[in-house]
Amino acid sequence: MTESKTYPLLPLRGLLVYPSMVLHLDVGREKSVKALEEAMIDDSHVMLIAQKETSVDEPESDDLYEVGTVAFVKQMVKLPNGTHRVLVEGVERAKVKEIKEKEEHFETTVTALQEVQGDRNEEEALTRTLMEQFEQYVKISKKVTKETYDTLADIDDPSHLADMVASHLPIKIKEKQGVLETSEVKERLKRVIDIIGNEREVLQIEQKIGQRVKKSMENTQKEYYLREQMKAIQNELGDKDGKSGEVAELKEKIENANMPERIELVALKELGRYEKVPQSSAESSVIRNYIEWLVVLPWTTETEDNLDVPHAEEILEEDHYGLDKVKERILEYLAVQQLTQSIKGPILCLVGPPGVGKTSLAKSIARAINRKFVRISVGGIRDEAEVRGHRRTYIGAMPGRIIQGMKRAETVNPVFLLDEIDKMASDFRGDPSSAMLEVLDPEQNATFSDHYIEEDYDLSNVLFVATANTMSTIPGPLMDRMEVIQIAGYTEVEKLHIAKEHLLGKQITENGLTRNQLQFRDDALMKLIRRYTREAGVRGLEREIANVCRKAAKIIVSGEKKRVIVTEKMIEELIGRPKFRYGQAELEDQVGAATGLAYTAAGGDTLSIEVSVSPGKGNLTLTGKLGDVMKESAQAAFSYIRTRADELNISSDFVEKNDIHIHVPEGATPKDGPSAGITMATALVSALTGRAVSKEVGMTGEITLRGRVLPIGGLKQKALSAHRAGLTRIIIPFENKKDLDDIPESVRNDLTFIPVKHLDEVLEQALTGEKNESK
Structure with a gap:
């Protein structure tokens, strides 16, 4: 024995390294990685010791053998999957004296095991016997190649030869460890010869x-013969690896999956089929994949809801x-669930323009009630099988x-986001929106049937949240199963708060700045x-x-300034000229031009409608890429004005003597919708009478042939667009008065809403009193 030395300890699972043996190892355990890093810092030497049981993930000193190899x-290379691939070379045998657990890895004190040389002639005789036995083994074995034998035959050192032959034999770690622990070369050669003899038998x-x-199965299929041969080999060798071991592993997984009894019976039945089907058969992989899906799906695992309403409210506000x-609806759900403990998950559909926070709100809901969050995008799905x-x-x-x-959620009660549900399509492969009906019906989704799983799966505990930009493209039956919550656009005041409380901090951090380096007024x-x-x-x-x-970061990095305070005047210097004119209201009263209010998928918008009257033969021209509904609104307005020409002080023969052209600017943008009737009628009357339309007035509403004003939708979004445009008076249908409560108070205070029932009231409010002589 030589003096003791201390090395970092690397336990080996199912593997053993002999002296002079060069081998690649994949290391993934944290303590093992730390031991290797410590070794690389010192002298690149590490103590390799095999585990007694491969099933132990975190071995202690009692789980390791006493003799190992200093390597x-x-x-050492880090792989993409996080493990480390290490190339080691065994140096010498060593015996453990002491194992110490340091902060991040094990360290061991060892003494080298000196090899005991025997009679040279006896060792030479044993070496020849070993190689003869090994040559016979190679001839009948398919596990060792002829090239391997030729390589080992060139080794002169009996000790090294015994180690290398043992390393190539398919024996258990316990037997290989016995060879490693034998320090006397003569005894080691004998031991390896005995092992080869047993393997040959x-x-x-x-x-x-x-x-x-083969004799008993001469008339059977080749496939069946191979299967029986495999079973016979396993029985003779006691080998539980291979398919039988795989079946046992799958059975254990099934028993530990906490499935309902009926699902467990199905899984065990499929496992029985899998055991009988040949490994090479295509059906074998199909059955195995099916069993794996049954095992990994959550059947009973659930997270515990946090039903504390004040806590949830705090997170949502944050x-x-x-x-x-939306926040009020979520808090109502939590309150009811706290009282009943049995409420089914609601199906919420958040409808609003892009960028208003629908998806991020769903994440906040999951965080507020302590549930897993899963998002799938259903936009563009055309295949029902999806x-x-x-x-x-x-x-x-x-x-x-x-x-x-x-499967990703790993629980039966996640918050499940169905993003862009209004953009689902259908073709010859089926209608996915119809398939979604069962998912989103609280009365049916407890027995949801997937074509692949084929067994009922309970979705009743899932809190489904769908998002959409517009309700018009969502099929009616699907809409009927969801509770729609409209999210309109934000007011300027709300945008200012959002920018200060959320967006600024996020972007300053993402661009590598600090609050001290960049400030916004x-x-x-x-x-x-x-x-x-x-x-x-x-x-x-x-x-x-x-x-x-980004512009500020460039200024700071270039050394021009250490701190940037962004003011209103600096904005144009940093990012260029403004893209939009503030407000869309006219600068002065106009003849033949009225401002309407529109509702689009991107929120509310203002819509200018222009009318020109020129000498002609009574032709009515409509331009601006209008849809059928808007064209019909223009026709209805035109017909109403013809019937009321005398009351409106319009010449009764204006049709025979004039051509009328109605145009909606931005002609490249398609426009359609049932709320431009009174705007077109007002612009027509203004053009025909020469009375100007007030620049402060915006309007929305549909018109009938008798002049009645019908209600419209999207009043909140339209009011926000009017507020942004700088309008001060809004003409709305009388029946929409009930929707005024939905409009933010800051907007209501700045706008005057004028409910009307008839077009005469519209004209009275919109047209100025005097005739514009410029006509």
Whole structure:
């Protein structure tokens, strides 16, 4: 024995390294990685010791053998999957004296095991015997190649030869450890010769079994013969690896999956089929994949809801500014669930323009009630199988997106976001929106059936949240199953709060700045909101803030300034000229031009309608890429004015002597909708009478042939657009008075709403009293 030395300890699982042996190891355990790093810092030497049981993940000193190999770490590379691949070379045998647990790894004190040399002639005789036995083994074994034998035959050192032969034999770690622990070379050679003899006997028995099976199965299929041979080999060798071990592993997984009894019976039945099907059969992988899906799906695992209403309210307020109705609905759900403990998950549909925070709100809901969050995008889905899955008879079949999402959630009660549900399509492969009906019906989703799983899956505990930009493209039956919550655009005041409380901090951090290096004045933010964005949400605003942050970062890095304070005047210097004119209201009263209010998927907008009258033969021309509904509104307005020409002080023969042209600017943009009737009628009357339309008035409403004003939708979004445009008076249908409560108070205070029942009231409010002589 030589003096003691201390090395970092690396436990080996199912593996053993002999002296002079060069081997690649994949190391993934944290303590093992730390031991290797410590070794690389010191002298690149590490102590390799095999574990007694491979099933132990975190071995202690009692789980390790007492004799191992001191090895030199030649190379260490980190792989993409997080593990480390290490090239080691065994140096010498060593015996453990003491193992100490340091902060991040084990350290061991060892003494080298000196090899005991015997009689040279006796060792030479044993070496020849060993190589003869090994040569016979190679001839009947398929596990060792002829090239390997030729390589080992060139080794002169008996000790090294014994180690190398043992390393190539398919024996258990316990037997290999016995070879490692034998320090006397003569005894080690004898031990390896005995092992080879035993292995040869096993191979000979294997050959006899093959012959016996072949005789008894001469008239059977080749596939069946191979299967029986495999079973016979396993029985003879006691080998539980291979398919039988795989079946046992799957059975254990099934028993530990906490499935309902009926699902467990199905899984065990399929496992029985899997055991009988040949490994090479295509059906074998299909059955195994199916069993794996049954095992990994959550059947009973659930997270415990946090039903504390004040806590949830605090999180929702922290993450989002405004959106009071949505927050109130979530808090109602929590309150009812706290009282009943049995409420089914509601199906919420958040409808609003892009950028208003629908998706992020769903994440906040999950955080507020302590549930897992899963998001799938259903926009553009055309195949029904994307929702329900493919039947297992098809090659490459998989469950649908719903079941895949539940697998990712790992619980039966996640918050499940169905993003862009208004953009689902259908074609010859089916209608995915119809398949979604069962998912979103609280009365049916407790027994949701996926074509791949084929067994009922309970979705009743899931809190489904869908998002959409517009309700017009969502099928009626699907809409009927959801509770729709409208999220309109934000007011300028709300955008200012959102920018200060959420967007600024996020973008300053993402662009590598600090609050001390970059500061925004409120007037600068307001200018970004008014003159650089024109949207209902805040996505464009966030992009513009990021743009300013990048310009500021460049200024700071170049050394021009150490601190940038963004004011209203600096905005144009940093990011260029404004993109939009503040407000869309006319600068003066106009003849033949009226401002309407429109509702689009991007929120509310103002819509200017122009009318010109010229000598002609009574032709009515409509331009501006109008849809059928708007064309019909123009015809209705025109017909009404013809019937009321005398009351409106319009010449009764104006049709025969004039051509009328109605145009809606921005002709490249398609326009349609049932709320431009009174705007077109007002512009027509203004053009025919020469009375100007007030620049402060915006209007929305549909008209009948008798002049009645019908109600419209999207009043909140239209009011926000009027507020942004700088209008002060809004003419609305009388029946829409009930919708005024939905409009933010700050907007209501700045606008005057004029409810009307008839077009005569519209004209009285919109047209100025005097005739414009410029006509």
